Amino acid sequence: MAQDEILRCHELRKAFGDLVAVADVGFAIAAGETYGLLGPNGAGKTTTISMIAGILDRDGGEVLVCGRPHGPSSTWGKRRIGYVPQELALYPDLTARENLRFFARLHGLGRAEARRRIDEVLAVVGLTGRAEDAVKEFSGGMKRRLNLGVGLLHRPPLLILDEPTAGVDPQSRNAILESVAALAGEGTAILYTTHYMEEAERLCDRIGILDLGRIRAEGTRRELVALVGELDRITLTVEGPRVVPSLQALPEVRAATGHEGRVEVMVEDAGRALPRVLGAATDAGVTVRAVEVHEPNLESVFLHLTGKALRD
Amino acid sequence: MTAATAMTIARAAGAIAWANLVRLFRDRTNVFFVVIFPIVLIMVLGLSFGSGFRPPLGVVNGDGGPRATELVRALEAAGHRIVPVSGDAEARDAVEHGRLSGALIVPAGYDRALRAYTPVTLALIGRDEPAAHRLGAALNAVVTRVTMPARAAAYARSAGVSGGFDELVARAEAAPAPGVTVAVSAAGAAGPSPLGGYEVAATSQLLLFMFLTSLNAASAVIETRSLGISRRMYAAPVPVGVILLGEAAGRVAVALLQGLVIMAGSALLFGVRWGDPAGAALLLVAFALVSGGAAMLLGAAARTGQQANALGLLLALGLAAAGGAMAPLEFFPAPMRLLAHVTPHAWALDGFAELLRGDAGLAGVLPQLGVLTGYAAALLALGAWRLRAALTR
Numbered sequence: 001m002a003q004d005e006i007l008r009c010h011e012l013r014k015a016f017g018d019l020v021a022v023a024d025v026g027f028a029i030a031a032g033e034t035y036g037l038l039g040p041n042g043a044g045k046t047t048t049i050s051m052i053a054g055i056l057d058r059d060g061g062e063v064l065v066c067g068r069p070h071g072p073s074s075t076w077g078k079r080r081i082g083y084v085p086q087e088l089a090l091y092p093d094l095t096a097r098e099n100l101r102f103f104a105r106l107h108g109l110g111r112a113e114a115r116r117r118i119d120e121v122l123a124v125v126g127l128t129g130r131a132e133d134a135v136k137e138f139s140g141g142m143k144r145r146l147n148l149g150v151g152l153l154h155r156p157p158l159l160i161l162d163e164p165t166a167g168v169d170p171q172s173r174n175a176i177l178e179s180v181a182a183l184a185g186e187g188t189a190i191l192y193t194t195h196y197m198e199e200a201e202r203l204c205d206r207i208g209i210l211d212l213g214r215i216r217a218e219g220t221r222r223e224l225v226a227l228v229g230e231l232d233r234i235t236l237t238v239e240g241p242r243v244v245p246s247l248q249a250l251p252e253v254r255a256a257t258g259h260e261g262r263v264e265v266m267v268e269d270a271g272r273a274l275p276r277v278l279g280a281a282t283d284a285g286v287t288v289r290a291v292e293v294h295e296p297n298l299e300s301v302f303l304h305l306t307g308k309a310l311r312d
Numbered sequence: 313m314t315a316a317t318a319m320t321i322a323r324a325a326g327a328i329a330w331a332n333l334v335r336l337f338r339d340r341t342n343v344f345f346v347v348i349f350p351i352v353l354i355m356v357l358g359l360s361f362g363s364g365f366r367p368p369l370g371v372v373n374g375d376g377g378p379r380a381t382e383l384v385r386a387l388e389a390a391g392h393r394i395v396p397v398s399g400d401a402e403a404r405d406a407v408e409h410g411r412l413s414g415a416l417i418v419p420a421g422y423d424r425a426l427r428a429y430t431p432v433t434l435a436l437i438g439r440d441e442p443a444a445h446r447l448g449a450a451l452n453a454v455v456t457r458v459t460m461p462a463r464a465a466a467y468a469r470s471a472g473v474s475g476g477f478d479e480l481v482a483r484a485e486a487a488p489a490p491g492v493t494v495a496v497s498a499a500g501a502a503g504p505s506p507l508g509g510y511e512v513a514a515t516s517q518l519l520l521f522m523f524l525t526s527l528n529a530a531s532a533v534i535e536t537r538s539l540g541i542s543r544r545m546y547a548a549p550v551p552v553g554v555i556l557l558g559e560a561a562g563r564v565a566v567a568l569l570q571g572l573v574i575m576a577g578s579a580l581l582f583g584v585r586w587g588d589p590a591g592a593a594l595l596l597v598a599f600a601l602v603s604g605g606a607a608m609l610l611g612a613a614a615r616t617g618q619q620a621n622a623l624g625l626l627l628a629l630g631l632a633a634a635g636g637a638m639a640p641l642e643f644f645p646a647p648m649r650l651l652a653h654v655t656p657h658a659w660a661l662d663g664f665a666e667l668l669r670g671d672a673g674l675a676g677v678l679p680q681l682g683v684l685t686g687y688a689a690a691l692l693a694l695g696a697w698r699l700r701a702a703l704t705r
Contacts, residue, residue: 055546078549085547087540091331093338098331105327106548108320134338150544 004031005067006080006158006189007052012061014047021047022213026061027206031157034180034190036204038197038298040308044213045193046086049160052191053083065158079107082156086163088143089150092136096127096146099135100153107154117153125149126175141172148176152183159183160191165199177203197298207298209305216305221298222269228304230296232270234277236263240286247280261289270295321557324550328558329565336529336566345528346570350521351577357513358582368393369447370403370415370437377423379462384418386458387451400437407437414438414447426459427477429466461485512640514578515664518571519599519657520632526567526603527624533559533611533699534620542703552703556696563611563695564604571596587667591674595663598684602656605691612698631655656687 010026022044029035037045050056052063054072063070063077070077090099097118104114122128125145135143148164161180165173180203184190194200200207201221208218217224231254236243238261247256247265252273255266263281267273270293281288302308336342369392373380388394395412397403403415417435425432436451438444464484465477473480536542536559545555575596578584586592606627614620632638635657641649652658663680666672 050543053547055543072546073551075549075551078547081547083544083547085540085544089540089544091335091539091541093335094331098334102327102331103544103548106324106545106550108323108549 006031008064012051013059015059020213025215027208029189031189032184032187034184034192034204036200036207037193037210038200038207039210040195043210045210046162049162053160054078080157082151082159084148084151084161084164088147090135095132095134097131103150104153121149121152141168144168158189162193211306224301225296228301231266233294234265234270235292236288237290238286238288243281243284243286246284250276250280252276321554324554325558325561329561332562333565346525347573350517350574354513354517354578358510368395370395370397370406370412372397372403372417374420375418375422379423379426380418383458386454390454404437426462510582510584511668514584516637518574519637519660522567522571523603524628525570526607527610527628529566530607530611530624531617531620534617546703560608560692563607564600567600567603571600588673591667591677594681598681599660601688602684605688605695608695609691612695612702631657636661656684659683
């Protein structure tokens, strides 16, 4: 086990009758790392994290939290996990503070510590001003933020987030994503499930693509893209003499084509190739009016690996 | 178990129980149904069953002569609370509206008619109910006794004894007449003294509402599951047994609170004395455990809140009716009384009746406590088993 490894699971298996929901799933997450489980509805994301959170018995495999075996009866492991379920697991008729106090007590926080942590968490999720309001009066986004806050109360080294932005407005989604990024920055290991490709790309250091209960591929976004052979595309809008031959001569460029003032350049890494491409265009005496960079995304990776779109 | 572990368990179980209670009273309608409604029902039923309060007997003394006055005094001496009424119409109105238990009309000329040895009819106005007939019989006995010397005087006059009415009456009153009396002697132990109306109403409503409120709150268990809060509790570092303990404590706390409201309310407002404090407290706790266990089982077994509410209402009212918490068990035929003891309500009623009559202490209700504890253990075990399955599924 790596020194800063917070979670390791391997060969996780779970079946419901004849339906195999999860088969041989394994991955590890280090402190400060955000690991995304990306897959469509029904891929096995919730079943996987339920086994990791210790709320579902597994049929096989092993979960280690901070190096120790973990399961439904392991209160040691549960003390180190913050679980944020997909559903809004909050009492609607209690206030935000009462909900937080309830879960703080369940996590064994003493009165004074609970009061302090509740105030801190309310500030983190931006609900200090609404602490005394009943949750049923909250917007969907505010409920999601409070749902996240409950998982942070006991400062867990591992935070499990099951589709935490489902059904929220863009503003709240952004707030949640910023909070998650900040937590990772503070050293929290985060297991993040989503079927929103953009969220996985924005937040996750590594991504596991889950389909039909199995991890199809795993790695950084760039590694996954490279795995399926997709290239970055730079589109130039130009005026002046032909520039395509000059671009084709660059070692970074895999292909270049031009048509009616638009030049398409295929490269492995647009970020690194772009300055050379623009330099070559200038040297060739053309005026570059616009530049567009298109990097292959996880949607295309997912399509390539599973033969279907992410939201199917 | 270390002190820290015990503290963690108490903290977690207490939090779950606390959440249940707070949520119950956050809905203002529950304040009405838990606090106000049962007390109002006890008042209404207490008056209906008879509270020990008897309206007075009205007397329209249309004569006012010495013989009429003597009759009224004799009625008072017999224990009747007499209220003078000015006329027939007023007497009839007062009886109709329940202000008088009945009204006796002593007509003008009563005295003169006795002196003339002519028959007199006293009218008694009463409601068409058994109590009025009992009142008529009691008044007849007094009137017969009071007018007996006048009858004897009439007989003496017809037998040729000389003297005026007053003289003959005086001689009849002074005569050592051979009387027949009934001497009562007791055999065996004294039977149970009947409970007052408020006592009957308070005990029956106590059990009805403890069970009803508990089962009504069972839907909270389903809501906790459907909202995903149960799963989240399970993800917290508390053993599943502690979650079950907390849920059970929440259900029992609801029942206990309902019981305390009714006990305290009926004692303060209607003077109900619940008997031996230890016996009453243990019976209350035992029935709260029964109610809490039933609520936990219902909450774990029902799929939806609507299903739980419908089933809970049916069970609460059905068991209360069958167990004597709606109509006193004394009204039941013997086989039904026996059958009623399938319900925990009948056992609890028996226990409270023992205490309320003041005859029994804690030892006297041990059989009832034993049966109720058995019910509670079975229901809580079943409820915990079903809820555990629902939590860990």
